[in-house]
Amino acid sequence: MSGPVITVDLEKVEENSRVIVKFCREHGIAVMGVTKVTCGMPSVARAMISGGIRQLGESRIENIKRLRNSGIDVPITLLRIPPLSAAREVVMYTDCSLNSELPVMSELSAAAEELGKIHDVILMLDLGDLREGIWPDDLMTAARKVLELPGIHLRGLGTNLTCYGGVLPTQENMKTLALFANRIEEELNISLEIVSGGNSSSLDLVSRGQMPKRINQLRIGEAIMLGRETAFGKRWPGTSPDAFILKAELIEVKEKPSVPKGKTGMDAFGKKPVFTDRGLRKRGILNIGREDVVIEGLAPVIQGVSILGASSDHLLVDITDSKKELKLGSEVGFVMDYGALLAGMTSSYVIKEPILRGVVKQQKRIVLTGDSPVFSPSFFPEDMRMLGYSVEGPLPATEDTLIETMKQGAIPFVAGRDRLTLLGMKAMGSALGQSGFILIDSHPSLMSDPDAPEDRKVLSSALGLCDPSINVSTEFSPENIVLIGIRAADREESEIIRRMNITAFTMEDIDFLGIREVMRRSLRTAGAGTAGVYLSFCQNVIDGNGEGLTTRELHLAMELISRSGLMRCMDISGCLKRGQKDFSSLLHFTESVFGKRILIKD
Numbered sequence: 149m150s151g152p153v154i155t156v157d158l159e160k161v162e163e164n165s166r167v168i169v170k171f172c173r174e175h176g177i178a179v180m181g182v183t184k185v186t187c188g189m190p191s192v193a194r195a196m197i198s199g200g201i202r203q204l205g206e207s208r209i210e211n212i213k214r215l216r217n218s219g220i221d222v223p224i225t226l227l228r229i230p231p232l233s234a235a236r237e238v239v240m241y242t243d244c245s246l247n248s249e250l251p252v253m254s255e256l257s258a259a260a261e262e263l264g265k266i267h268d269v270i271l272m273l274d275l276g277d278l279r280e281g282i283w284p285d286d287l288m289t290a291a292r293k294v295l296e297l298p299g300i301h302l303r304g305l306g307t308n309l310t311c312y313g314g315v316l317p318t319q320e321n322m323k324t325l326a327l328f329a330n331r332i333e334e335e336l337n338i339s340l341e342i343v344s345g346g347n348s349s350s351l352d353l354v355s356r357g358q359m360p361k362r363i364n365q366l367r368i369g370e371a372i373m374l375g376r377e378t379a380f381g382k383r384w385p386g387t388s389p390d391a392f393i394l395k396a397e398l399i400e401v402k403e404k405p406s407v408p409k410g411k412t413g414m415d416a417f418g419k420k421p422v423f424t425d426r427g428l429r430k431r432g433i434l435n436i437g438r439e440d441v442v443i444e445g446l447a448p449v450i451q452g453v454s455i456l457g458a459s460s461d462h463l464l465v466d467i468t469d470s471k472k473e474l475k476l477g478s479e480v481g482f483v484m485d486y487g488a489l490l491a492g493m494t495s496s497y498v499i500k501e502p503i504l505r506g507v508v509k510q511q512k513r514i515v516l517t518g519d520s521p522v523f524s525p526s527f528f529p530e531d532m533r534m535l536g537y538s539v540e541g542p543l544p545a546t547e548d549t550l551i552e553t554m555k556q557g558a559i560p561f562v563a564g565r566d567r568l569t570l571l572g573m574k575a576m577g578s579a580l581g582q583s584g585f586i587l588i589d590s591h592p593s594l595m596s597d598p599d600a601p602e603d604r605k606v607l608s609s610a611l612g613l614c615d616p617s618i619n620v621s622t623e624f625s626p627e628n629i630v631l632i633g634i635r636a637a638d639r640e641e642s643e644i645i646r647r648m649n650i651t652a653f654t655m656e657d658i659d660f661l662g663i664r665e666v667m668r669r670s671l672r673t674a675g676a677g678t679a680g681v682y683l684s685f686c687q688n689v690i691d692g693n694g695e696g697l698t699t700r701e702l703h704l705a706m707e708l709i710s711r712s713g714l715m716r717c718m719d720i721s722g723c724l725k726r727g728q729k730d731f732s733s734l735l736h737f738t739e740s741v742f743g744k745r746i747l748i749k750d
């Protein structure tokens with residue numbers, strides 16, 4: 149660990165979603181799962197969907213794009229009322245938006261007409277919290293006008309409470325909302341599909357049986373993420389409060405007095421600090437600060453640890469009474485409130501690490517697939533067996549064979565003259581679900597031109613950028629895709645890497661960071677929240693007159709992949725050069741991938 153990390157227990161997010169969805173369903177309410185506090189993190193959205201959420205809400209277009217890039221295809225509603233200047237984008241990327249301004253809805257309508265779409269809107273009614281919404285006196289006129297807009301479908305009425313004014317949802321104000329919904333239906337002779345009664349602060353009212361029947365949707369973020377309702381801040385029964393844990397490292401541990409020594413003025417934030425003398429205390433400094441989180445919103449997980457204060461980059465803790473032994477380099481975890489979570493998830497200094505449990509365990513079994521002239525069991529090094537692997541095959545590289553192999557936890561070794569990467573990825577997606585992808589190649593393989601050589605569009609095809617009928621981005625999120633060893637990329641490829649948030653390490657990056665660091669980051673990125681990693685290797689990455697990876701670098705890269713235990717499929721298909729006779733380097737790399745070291749140690 150080199151910086152602070154937020155771990156995300158996806159199973160807890162899933163279970164929290166399931167609890168909230170079930171509770172709401174019993175009261176005739178559909179849940180819109182709100183992902184904004186995680187900046188639209190795709191694995192979190194996916195966990196919510198596994199927990200029964202059927203629609204998502206997001207406050208920012210950037211986050212919606214992030215979700216869509218990762219193959220999330222449930223309806224997404226834009227929660228923050230759209231800016232006048234972004235109407236077109238809103239219509240392009242969202243299915244529905246919350247609105248309170250007629251001029252904006254006119255623009256949305258025009259954009260929708262131009263794009264040949266109908267955009268759904270939910271009109272927001274301000275019931276006194278004084279954030280977004282039309283004032284009740286103006287609602288009927290506004291609704292009438294909305295009906296005149298040809299590109300807009302008035303889908304529902306909603307309200308937002310307990311955000312700015314702290315106004316609580318009550319039976320009375322919810323009844324007002326329901327009454328207005330009925331009035332719109334009667335006077336304008338339409339039917340409103342949705343009456344959206346607020347956020348996590350409305351759950352308590354539902355549990356007391358006081359939510360009017362007419363309210364059929366809630367937009368829930370915090371209760372799912374942090375397991376609490378927000379009217380009174382009560383823990384929600386059956387949910388976990390610790391799906392998200394912030395972890396930082398102790399960078400100093402010393403015994404010091406509890407009161408500063410010397411004449412005191414202001415602290416780093418212009419405040420005059422006050423201290424109580426508790427004598428000599430064992431104090432620690434953690435590598436996180438106000439730049440990353442809201443310190444006041446943190447609560448240490450370890451009993452006996454308390455927070456003393458913080459500056460921009462340092463968090464001071466008293467660890468004298470810690471129930472766990474803490475020393476320099478130890479990790480200290482914190483649960484967060486909403487504000488701290490929001491800041492931490494938004495800070496680019498904090499690594500987000502989704503954790504997926506219940507992953508199929510990797511076996512020491514290699515199944516050769518494909519028609520490789522190089523890799524046959526007889527040719528496959530005896531060393532592989534010495535490393536403790538059993539080697540089977542070769543079997544024909546069919547999707548079924550690959551799926552079956554991976555489901556058993558064995559590792560398919562895909563080789564052969566044809567590039568079979570897409571087939572392998574499809575199989576891995578079906579067998580294991582959420583997966584990461586590491587491509588070691590001199591090209592990004594992200595061209596989308598139909599005339600581009602097959603080899604140059606492996607990844608663009610996988611992400612659905614070439615043929616819309618092929619798309620494995622639901623299983624292979626671009627956020628879990630890493631390219632290593634890039635020497636050349638065209639403009640379009642660079643643009644896709646940037647737009648889809650793909651991680652790429654060029655030869656320059658490797659020179660600069662060193663292959664060890666590159667692999668550490670790569671494995672972390674590709675492995676985060678996945679069942680394992682697909683490794684695709686193309687030998688053109690090697691050397692190339694000194695421009696590419698050296699043999700030593702490649703060996704180390706392969707060894708680090710091996711040690712991570714993350715690899716679930718190894719693919720070197722379609723990378724033999726025409727007329728190639730010497731396969732020894734390929735064989736050596738393969739051995740490294742499966743754990744061969746120069747000296748046998750354990």
Ligand SMILES: *Cc1c(COP(=O)(O)O)cnc(C)c1O
Pocket residue numbers: 182184207227228246308346347348349367368369370371378
């Ligand atoms: C953020 C937000 C929500 C979700 O609020 P939680 O308190 O996290 O449940 C709901 N509706 C709107 C309009 C929001 O902006």
